[in-house]
Amino acid sequence: MNELDTPTELDTPTLSELEARATHERPAFGEHAHILCDNLVRIYKTEGVEVVALQGLDLLIEKGELIAIVGASGSGKSTLLNVLSGLDVPTAGVARVAGTDLLAMTARDRLRYRREVVGFIWQQTARNLLPYLTARENAQLPLRLAGKRARTSRADELLELLGVGHCAGRKPNEISGGEQQRVAIAVALANSPQVILADEPTGELDSENSEQVFAALRQANRELGVTCVVVTHDTLVSEQVDRTVGIRDGRTSSETLRRASSDGNIIAEEYAVLDRVGRLQLPRDFTNALDMERRVRLELERDHIGVWPDKARSEDTE
């Protein structure tokens, strides 16, 4: 408020100042983010019935990040991942991955995007690999499909890196579920993608195998610098990543950041997400506890904003 009092600010800007301000590009929302979702909407429409799977989702992920996305069944996690992997097209909003605008892509761009930018892993181990190809052949497949020379050494290196080098000559039904998922990660990495998307990669595995698979993901993230987005229910996974994004009803609702404290413990702090236009999702537990409905009262304090139930008003109406 004090700044407003300064006479310079009250001065009418000169024309040149206005021109400079107009031409000066302000950094756009998440301009430098590796993955950007801004007000992303995905609506499934079948014969007149609409289902809104994503209802204006915002998400920023930096390059080289390993994040987990959690949420209840039907919250839109898988839809988000399908959009990011280029398998699905959002209805509206902005989705940009590694500089590629996912809404403005032609079919050819989309194919190139899948071939060069992203790799992904599904929950079902059987769905990730072709059952009649060996692990090595599976890992070579994306290269072959992209029309590149499929070097055996590249596939073997990847399998070796992920600790499944011994499975290279075996078919999926000859190796364990955990190994299958690690081979699947190798397949996803085969094209040297910038982003890896994993949809519940440990969903079908026991804790020991889950750990190995997650370790493989983290290894890929650290050693190859690949951005990893993991959708998961598995607390083992969500508690080990730097950032966990919660999705509710097609919107990002919360974020949990983890950092190491000075004594070496991991401190997790959960934040609510404030979107670009200032919307905030209050946790349902909170609103239920205070019986908040429809309207709340906000009060701006010096260092925070207070949220009060609209009691007085509801008494008035009664």
Next chain:
Amino acid sequence: MNPLLLLRVHRGAVAVLALLALSASLLIAALPRGFEASYDDALHGILDVTSANVTDLTISLEPRAAEQHLTSMAGFQKKDREWREALPSSVTSVLQTRRGREGHFAAKTIGTPVAGRVGVDGPPQQYVNVGWVSGTEKRVRYVQGTPPGPPGVVARVPGYPDLQNVKRFDIALVKDAAEKMGIPVGTTLVLGNSRSILGRVTGVFEPVDASDHGFWDHNLDVLKVSIRRTAGSDIEEQRITGLTDVGSLSMLNGQDRDLMYSWVIAIDPSAVDTRNAPSVIQGVTDFQSYLDKGAGRVLATYAEIAQYAPYFLATGLGDLLTDFLRRLATAQALMFLILGGLATVATGVIALAVQLLSERMRPGLALARARGASLGQVVRVGAGTVALAVVPAVLVGYGLSYLLSGPVTPIVHLGPLVIVVITIVFAAARLAFTHRKPLQDRRDDVAIRRSSPRRTALELLIVVLALGGSYLLRTRGLATEVAAQGADPYLMLVPAALTVAVALITLRCYPYPLRLIVWLAARARPAVPFVGLTLAARARSVTALPVLILLPALAVSVYGAVVAGTLDSAQRLTAWQATGADARVDGQAEIPDDVIEKIRQVPGVRSIVPADKGTAQIGYGGRSAIAVAIDLDAYRRIVADLPLDVPPPAPGVAAPAIPALLSPDLAIHDTLDIGWHVRMKLVKRGVITGGLPGLSFAESNLIVLPYDAAKRAGLRTYTNTLLIDGENIDGAKLRAATGNRPDFLVSTFGEALNRVTKSPLTNTINGSFLLVTIALAVYALLTVVIALVVGATDRARALSYLRTLGLSERQAAGLTVLEITPLIVLTACAGLLLGLALPSALGPGLDLSVYTGDQPVRTYDLSLTTPALLAAGLSAMAIAGAYLHAMIGGRRSLGSILRVGE
């Protein structure tokens, strides 16, 4: 992704597809060959029994102008070359090319009477033509005398002072004629009543080979004495043509005698087939008009036009072929229909197998697509796999079809090619549609698909078009000349459109009757019928393809059964009408009692109804009528279970009048005085319409009397016809019983039926219907099994969940059967109805009368037994397939099924 790898991985589905493609290609390539071969066999059968002078081309000329006279063989040869050069190429290609059989030419006088014999008297009314026929030297053998020499001129003829400087021709007669006509070697005949010539008989010959029909059929006048009884006298005319020397040509001319030149251009019957027949007909017509336009004549003056005689073309080839093509058109249309139905069904089943294979490949291809395969790559790999499965199989089928002998028509090559193309295109289209997006965003769990108004309108349009088409076909008939141009595609389009229309209606209306049954099932205690029928009533479990396959399969089978049944009963009716009983003996004279007694002893004969048939004089004028004296009561007893309609006998009247049934044209008389054996006085006691089956086809001028009419009139009974009732009467034994007399004509029902059914092409039609019906039944079975296998995963999961709730294996199998049964039963009913409706829909397009001894087939024999049995059999087979599939599928462990697709 390598198609070969996919081929190996999905070898089960690939084997099914390959087997179907092989069988379809074999059927589509082999059946038309078989059909064509049997058409040709039928045509050659007809041509072989037809006399060569009907099939060959004979060009004749009665020369008038002097310039038209040919005085040497060279002249004939020149003309012969001229004709052959003028023949259209379509006719040239079917000419006889065997050396010495290409044809011949002749010059013969016509109707030359024998005016007398020099030195002796001969019998009257003899005609001896003088003729020269090329190529006789090698065909006759002289048994007496010498071959004719060159002609000469005789200054005087003893006994014929008027004859001076007459031409003398040496002639040779066939031995038969020399004997019958009493003309020995050495006789000199005075020929012609005016400007007579002399014919000196120098030799008597015999044909070297009388069975050389290609030659002698044209020259029967040389070989056989033709005898004609002149009206009003008992003297027989005898006619023969004597062969003369080639040198006689210089003196034979049309100014003295009626002379006929002829050139025979022989046709090779084996070179004529159903494919070139239309062009041969056209060629003959063209040649005819070439002759009509004055070919071979160079006219300079008007006088010449008057003098010059035209050339005539005499051949029955065109008519023969036209008549055959008329018969053939019906057979071809029928074949066209059943082959079309078979091809449709085969293609449908192949499409279903492609669906199976592409469903099997889907997870792999979808993964590849998600991992960066372009749509082109996916389609190439998938369609490549299908091609690898189909192409060799089709080639094998195509190759196997060559084991069957028969002419190769374009359809033999095109059919398999079309199968390959349709299969690969269908596979590519289906794959492209399935994988057009890397992710399936169909949320069938959210909302079921509702049909769009556009689709409803399209379906409605198809139904309207089909009904309109069949209405037009019924009222207007076929527009094109079927006999000339072969089967009309319109004829094929109508059943195809009707099938699609009925399939659409079936698919649309299928849930409605089911809902009623489900409503009832819901009130019953057992859960299986309710759940099974509910599954069936859900539109998703019904795919259009099985309905589209089963429907034409049934419709064609039923149609085949109706046509075959109609043909059979029409042929039997024709045969019954021809014999009138199990057997019949017609005598030209009275049949003696001892012969009747012997016939009674023939094995199988139960009873005999004697009858007398003859021509009766009505009143005292010239009018006559066919009179049949028969005990109608007895006759009615023996035809009681036959499809013959015999009227009851006329009620009795007081003697001496005789009760009679009169045909409508005679019915104006209440009493009638006729002369037949004896004068009888008849009293009309009824009218007989439609003739008397078996005894008289004539519907007018017919009088039916009691058997003892002549006896009542004071004479005795006569018998010249026996109607025999019995079982399996052997015609040969019956003939033996009559003493094998030529004046007794013995006919049996079996022989008559054989004569009608032996009609060419009938066996082809019946055999093809049987073969196609079997093939269609197998296809129907496969359809159901493949359709079930395609949806096996989903069904297995649904059943497994139910089994965790306590459904037994047997109940699960029952559920599957119940799920598929309504579809099969309803489709079977629709197919049955369609098959029964097709004959009337195609009514005017197909004329079956050519196969029933030309008796018109007015109504189709819609006996429901065979078609219903067919429909029931097909349904039972399909349902058995479903049960089998369910039982085999039920063996898998629950755990493995529940994990499928997860």
